[in-house]
Amino acid sequence: QDEIVEVLSTLGIMSEDAARTWCEKAVDTYSLSIEKFANLVRKYCESRGKNHHVVFLVDEIGQYIAGxxxxxxxxxxxxxxxxxxCGGxxxxxVTSQQDIDSVVSVKGNDFSKIQGRFDTRLSLSSANVDEVIRKRILAKTGTAMDTLRLLYDxxxxxxxxxxxxxxxVEKKLYKDREEFASVYPFIPYQFNLLGQVLTAIRTHGASGKHLAEGERSxxxxxxxxxxxxxxDSEGIIVPFNIFYNALDKFIDHTHRIVIKQxxxxxxxxxxxxxxxxxxxMIKYVKEIKANVENLTTLMVSKIDEDRIALRKxxxxxxxxLIKQTLVQKNGDIYMFLTNEExxxxxxxxxxxxELGEIINEVSSIVFQELIKEPKYRYNARYNFPYNQIVDDRYFKNNQSADIGVRIITPYSDTDYNTEMLRMLSAQENNVFVHLPNDATFLDEITEMLKIGKFITKQGVSLAKTFENIKRAKEDERIEKKQRIRIFIEDxxxxxxxxxxxxxxxxxSKDxxxxxxxxxxKLVNTRYNKLSYMETAPSLSDIDGIFRMSNQMTLGNFEDKVANKLALDDVLGAIELASVRHAKTSMKSLIDRFSAAPYGFIELDV
Known part of the structure; x- marks a missing residue:
């Protein structure tokens, strides 16, 4: 009590007697209005001289005010x-983890006046947090800096x-020996990436919201x-997984339980x-892809690490992790899964x-998206339909063309080799397309179809807690479909x-x-007499023949007549039918000469 009395009297706040009386009554209820407090501060400033100022520092005003x-x-x-x-x-x-505009937005009330009271604003960003960490945590002796510079060299x-x-997206690496020495044993990219991880955890983890923002965390x-x-001795590097241990207590149960299990x-x-x-940690961070190469880099723990061995x-x-259903692979990206996921x-x-569903999806992509025309366009006059086949399954029913395209996938029941394919392509009127022995796109199709069936079957029966996961799965299905098309194209x-x-x-690679x-190539071989049609007859040509005044007989044509070879074959067919006492109709001629090896159209005949 005596010490308090001495301080109060020395500062001139009150006399020694008044101070002693105040101390004796300190246990009584004390009331201090805002106006009285302001006057008390004014009197103190005046007692200290004309140019005396006081500063009140209030930390975490946002948490104090809340709502x-x-x-x-x-x-x-x-x-x-x-x-x-006090007249200034x-x-x-005041300090706050939020900007002043966020703090004063309380239930729609207008607090524009207080914004005027805090007109001078200093925004302390975490963008340069690495500088703070270098000075407060990573400062080293001169000898240590020299050793690290030499190690980098x-x-x-x-x-x-x-x-x-x-x-x-840029990932900062060591620029030179000085930066290496100053941030060692960390790597420059870790500063930005960890900040992004903290933001993601606060957004997606309930407990994570209690993490302090920015520099402090x-x-x-x-x-x-x-x-x-x-x-540890020089040569070690802090791998990114080490940061999780410091985060563990802040992470919500949904995510932490997966790690514990x-x-x-x-x-x-x-x-x-x-x-x-x-x-x-990187599950919700868009700035980094969780592929094998990036994950290998994140797990590097020493300078002399064998990257190839670590990658394996x-x-x-x-x-x-995939076998234990803790991780899912989507293309070349790996995703951490919560228990709900x-x-x-x-x-x-x-x-x-079913296998048929998978093959049908392949057929649909090949013959409807990549090769859109169901007919081969020989020229403006001749178009040849072809059968569309994938692994001995016709894409659509009623395919009876003379030629075809057969796609052979890694799921085919037959193990085709080069000699077998040569022989089959000689025996059959088909183009054989033997895809590389990589079933990735077929596995992706299987996953895509399963997701589609699950979403369709569940419909609205999924619990609301699973709605976000359901939407994510639909997005995943769409991504897979796009990726499958690229895989098949390649x-x-x-x-x-x-x-x-x-x-x-x-x-060509298209x-x-x-x-x-x-x-x-197949049409030129299969329809090798199509070249007999040197000109393209039209309806007017046919009309002209029937309007000729002279009586015509079979074979009464000059050698210079157009399409003579084609005409000779047609006449030969008619004569042969006559010898056999068979009737010759226009339909029979069209059927015969529209098929291989001719491929004529109706007007030609």
Whole structure:
């Protein structure tokens, strides 16, 4: 009490007697209005001289006010009264994790006045948080900096080959020896990526919303991660999975339980769990793709890491995680699955898809999207329909053309080799398109059809909690369909094509052009007498013949008559029928000469 009395009297706040009386009555209820507080501050400033100022620092004003209108009004009144009473000698500085506009938007009320009271605003962004971390956590002695500079000089090429990403979005790497020494044992990309991870966790994890934003969280995470390696020698690098350990207590149960269950899964190895942590952290981060190459880079833990060996370990881990339904592969992207997503995936996998449905989907993409014309266009006059076949299954019924295109997929029951395909292409009037032995697109089709069946079957019966997952699955189905088309297009580009008993040498890489060129070779062989039609007869030509005044007999044509070879064959067919005492009709002639090896149209005959 004596010390308090001495301080109060020394500061001139009150006399020694008044201070002692005040201390004795301190246990009584004390009331201080805003106006009285402002006057108290004014008197203090005046007692200290004309140029004396005071500053009140209020931390986390956003959390204090929250949605309470009364507290907001109190703050507004305090700032106004201090301004009026003290004439600018009393300053109020507040900090908040939100901007002032967000703080003052309380239930639609107008707090424009208080915005005027806090007209000077300093936005402290986390964009340069790495600078803060370098100075507060990663500062090193001169000897340590020299050692790290020398290490970078020795390993520069190794480091640049070791740490690479396949994304279009920039990932900051070491610029030079100075940056390496200043941020070691971390990698520059980790600063931005971890900030994006924190934002994603706050958005998608209930408990994660309690994470402090920006610098504070990142400083704590980097400090805790760095301390784990404080006794290691130079050469180590902090892998990205290490950051999860500092985040674990902030992550909501839905996500954390998956990691916990994985740690207890005897079929998984330690690296599998660490990789699962990384997949969780980047699950909602759009700036990085969770493909094998990027995941390998994120898991690098030392400068002398064998990237090829690490990549193989990552691939093996991903396969084990997929088998345990903890991770899903969508194209070349791997996705962390929550328990709810795992349940949906298991239900989707239980859907049944017949082989015929898969082949029909392939046929639809090939013959309706890539090769849209159901006929081969020989020229403006002649178009030849062809049968459309995939793995011995006709795409549509009632296909009876003289020629065809047969697509052979990796799902075919027959194991075709080169000699067999040469022989079949010589025996049959078909173009054989032997796709590469990569069933990825067929597996994708299977998954796409299963997702479609599941969504259609469930309809509106899915619980509301699964609606977001359902929408995500529909998006996934659409992505798969787009990707399947690309896969099939690439497969046809690289397919071996056999026609007329030989492997065709086709330079074009466009699927439609490749098939058309092969069909052209087949048509030239199959319809080898089509060239007999040197001119294109029209209705007027036929009308002119019947209007001639001279009587005509079969064979009464000069050698210079047009299309003589074709005419000779037609006359020969008529004469042969006459010798056999068979009737010759126009229909029989059209049927015969429209088929191979002629391919004439009705007007030709």
């Amino acid at each position: 309470d209108t009364r507290l907001m009004l109190n703050l507004q009144t305090v700032t106004e009264d201090l301004g009026t009473a 000698k009393a300053w109020v500085i 020795q390993k520069e090429a190794v480091i640049k080959n070791l740490i690479t990403f396949t994304d279009e 990142m400083i704590a995470l980097f400090k805790e991660s760095a301390m784990r390696f404080m006794n 994985a740690e207890e899964n005897s079929r998984l190895q330690p690296l599998d769990v660490e990789l699962l942590k990384v997949l969780f 370990q990552v691939e093996d881990s991903l396969n084990r 795992q349940d949906i995936n298991k239900a989707i996998q239980n859907e049944t898809v 497969a046809i580009k690289n397919a071996d094509i056999y026609v007329n008993g030989d492997k065709a040498n086709i330079a 699927p439609a052009s490749r098939i058309n060129e092969a069909l052209g």
